[in-house]
Amino acid sequence: MKGQKNGQMSAKESVAVTMRTLRLLCHIYPGAIISRIAQIIWNALTPYVGIWFSARIISELAGERNPAELRNLVLLALFSAAVISLIGGLLGRWSDAENSRTWFADNYLFVDKNLRMDFVQLDNPETQNLLSVIQANRNSGGWGIQRLMWSLDNLVSSVFSTLGGVALVISFFTSRVPERAGSWRVLDNPVFLVLLVAAMIGIPCLSSALGNKVGKYYASSAANHRLSNNLFSWFSFKGHDRTAAGDMRMYRIDKLCMKYSTDKTGLFDSQGYFAKLARGKVGLLNIMSNVVIRMFMMLVYLYVCLKAWTGAFGVGEITQYIGALSNITSSMGNFLRIWGDIRNNAPFLKQMFEYLDLPNDMYQGSLTTEKRTDGDYEVEFRNVSFRYPGADAYALRNISLKFRVGEHLAVVGCNGSGKTTFIKLLCRLYDPTEGEILLNGIDIRKYDYQQYMAIFSVVFQDFKLFPYTIAQNVAAAGQYDIERVKDCLQKAGFGERLAEMKEGADTYLTRQRNDNGVDISGGEAQKIAIARALYKDAPFVLLDEPTAALDPLAEAEVYARFHSIVGGRTAVYISHRLSSCRFCDKILVFSEGRIVQQGAHDGLLQEENGVYAKLWNAQAQYYAE
Numbered sequence: 001m002k003g004q005k006n007g008q009m010s011a012k013e014s015v016a017v018t019m020r021t022l023r024l025l026c027h028i029y030p031g032a033i034i035s036r037i038a039q040i041i042w043n044a045l046t047p048y049v050g051i052w053f054s055a056r057i058i059s060e061l062a063g064e065r066n067p068a069e070l071r072n073l074v075l076l077a078l079f080s081a082a083v084i085s086l087i088g089g090l091l092g093r094w095s096d097a098e099n100s101r102t103w104f105a106d107n108y109l110f111v112d113k114n115l116r117m118d119f120v121q122l123d124n125p126e127t128q129n130l131l132s133v134i135q136a137n138r139n140s141g142g143w144g145i146q147r148l149m150w151s152l153d154n155l156v157s158s159v160f161s162t163l164g165g166v167a168l169v170i171s172f173f174t175s176r177v178p179e180r181a182g183s184w185r186v187l188d189n190p191v192f193l194v195l196l197v198a199a200m201i202g203i204p205c206l207s208s209a210l211g212n213k214v215g216k217y218y219a220s221s222a223a224n225h226r227l228s229n230n231l232f233s234w235f236s237f238k239g240h241d242r243t244a245a246g247d248m249r250m251y252r253i254d255k256l257c258m259k260y261s262t263d264k265t266g267l268f269d270s271q272g273y274f275a276k277l278a279r280g281k282v283g284l285l286n287i288m289s290n291v292v293i294r295m296f297m298m299l300v301y302l303y304v305c306l307k308a309w310t311g312a313f314g315v316g317e318i319t320q321y322i323g324a325l326s327n328i329t330s331s332m333g334n335f336l337r338i339w340g341d342i343r344n345n346a347p348f349l350k351q352m353f354e355y356l357d358l359p360n361d362m363y364q365g366s367l368t369t370e371k372r373t374d375g376d377y378e379v380e381f382r383n384v385s386f387r388y389p390g391a392d393a394y395a396l397r398n399i400s401l402k403f404r405v406g407e408h409l410a411v412v413g414c415n416g417s418g419k420t421t422f423i424k425l426l427c428r429l430y431d432p433t434e435g436e437i438l439l440n441g442i443d444i445r446k447y448d449y450q451q452y453m454a455i456f457s458v459v460f461q462d463f464k465l466f467p468y469t470i471a472q473n474v475a476a477a478g479q480y481d482i483e484r485v486k487d488c489l490q491k492a493g494f495g496e497r498l499a500e501m502k503e504g505a506d507t508y509l510t511r512q513r514n515d516n517g518v519d520i521s522g523g524e525a526q527k528i529a530i531a532r533a534l535y536k537d538a539p540f541v542l543l544d545e546p547t548a549a550l551d552p553l554a555e556a557e558v559y560a561r562f563h564s565i566v567g568g569r570t571a572v573y574i575s576h577r578l579s580s581c582r583f584c585d586k587i588l589v590f591s592e593g594r595i596v597q598q599g600a601h602d603g604l605l606q607e608e609n610g611v612y613a614k615l616w617n618a619q620a621q622y623y624a625e
């Protein structure tokens with residue numbers, strides 16, 4: 001691509017993506033940007049006040065030494081330093097407070113996108129991969145928003161530092177070497193000034209260009225950096241993870257870590273990639289970049305001192321001019337360096353927008369599902385087939401069935417027969433590849449998605465609870481009806497355990513957020529998840545293996561109370577344990593993505609060669625006397 005080398009983007013593209021990110025940041029955290037800029041301007045300009053006072057004091061000491069004048073200068077210098085640091089402190093606190101939220105806001109950009117993204121897109125391994133690359137780049141090198149914030153800081157600081165410096169240095173260019181200095185008057189020759197200004201712009205640029213080459217090396221090694229960071233975080237943090245502690249001990253996984261910690265050729269180790277770069281090209285470029293700038297500053301010192309020595313200005317001004325010139329010089333260098341940073345960072349910002357711009361292709365209907373008081377809903381699958389994106393085989397094939405509100409439906413079948421996929425289609429996490437699903441005779445795509453989701457309570461196989469209180473987990477909200485929370489927990493079989501808890505439903509799950517938090521077993525978690533589904537009070541309850549983690553007694557208890565748990569709601573109940581399906585009105589038997597049998601338990605058992613009878617007999621033999 002034109003203007004694009006080694007994955008770097010063209011200048012125009014880099015500016016466009018950087019401006020887009022800045023607009024986004026101004027939108028999500030304007031306070032952070034404003035406070036940061038105010039603090040940086042203050043910090044860039046105020047050093048000149050100290051430089052100016054120092055110059056005046058030295059001039060006075062080297063000249064008339066008037067005690068009253070000296071006292072006034074010193075008092076003013078101290079007073080201004082105090083005011084500067086006080087205001088600087090206040091600005092710093094304001095900026096810290098505003099910026100402490102930016103980490104959360106940056107993360108929320110992605111969380112919000114994930115929540116709004118079509119599930120099919122979110123579930124796509126490529127999407128997940130893109131997100132993990134973005135996050136790993138951010139964590140390993142600050143690439144993306146964080147780098148842009150650093151560049152913004154540098155830019156504002158350099159602009160104001162240059163402006164302040166120019167204001168203090170103008171008199172340097174206008175002061176003349178007196179006639180008595182004889183041939184030294186050559187120092188006033190405009191050639192010197194032109195050379196000085198040219199060098200002040202050119203040399204820092206050269207130094208920064210070398211520095212930017214270093215930045216480019218780091219940007220181009222982001223993939224290596226990421227990999228190494230992953231290894232590092234895995235071994236550093238997994239070692240402390242108590243859920244992995246058993247396996248770590250049993251199989252001495254730490255020995256595997258040793259392999260990496262003793263390997264000197266690892267990315268960050270003494271024989272690794274970065275060490276080699278530092279000893280080789282990158283190190284050399286860094287040295288050259290510093291040497292060039294130092295040598296130039298030596299010449300500046302020489303020129304300023306010579307002009308002072310020949311009488312163009314007093315000794316006090318030396319401090320002022322050297323300070324201002326060196327600040328301007330380093331700001332000049334910064335401009336090019338910032339430009340380099342922006343160019344290096346642009347591909348990472350582009351990648352971030354690739355994610356944030358992922359389109360939602362699922363059709364969004366607008367029909368209301370009207371939460372009917374009569375609860376009269378009818379669902380129909382009409383010749384539905386489904387293939388996961390990127391998969392060759394169909395996960396579901398020609399599914400046709402109808403069920404009415406209040407029906408209790410069991411779904412059984414071997415692993416991989418399509419049971420969970422059936423639930424996912426019903427909740428419209430995916431749309432059918434062929435055929436249609438109807439709610440009260442209307443294609444579910446035509447309903448408002450949020451409203452459609454609201455009519456389902458689901459306990460997924462891999463449900464998640466969160467480190468909040470039990471009540472907050474059940475209600476999925478901060479405000480809730482505590483009596484209803486307790487009632488749902490009771491119905492889900494968590495009543496006895498709840499009664500043992502000192503803080504009842506206000507008990508926190510895990511100690512992540514509260515010292516008195518409790519750890520619960522898989523079975524107890526499953527009961528809380530069932531209670532959460534009941535609290536939602538939706539007309540459809542979908543339970544995917546709801547008793548998989550329960551012990552046989554708890555399981556029997558859930559079955560016994562199944563009707564009181566789901567009440568008059570429509571329930572779809574996936575289970576591996578066929579004994580649990582006996583009390584359902586209808587059993588659907590899935591095999592290789594198709595419904596191969598349906599009916600009540602006794603009838604299905606009659607079909608001796610049917611899948612149901614085979615599954616039943618396979619399980620029953622272990623329970624036979």
Ligand code: ADP
Nearest residue numbers: 123388391395414415416417418419420421422
């Ligand atoms: P069950 O719930 O009966 O165990 P699933 O509905 O989970 O079966 O899976 C049905 C088929 O779809 C299986 O072949 C499975 O490998 C495949 N499958 C499930 N989830 C995905 C996915 N996210 N991407 C691709 N294939 C999948």
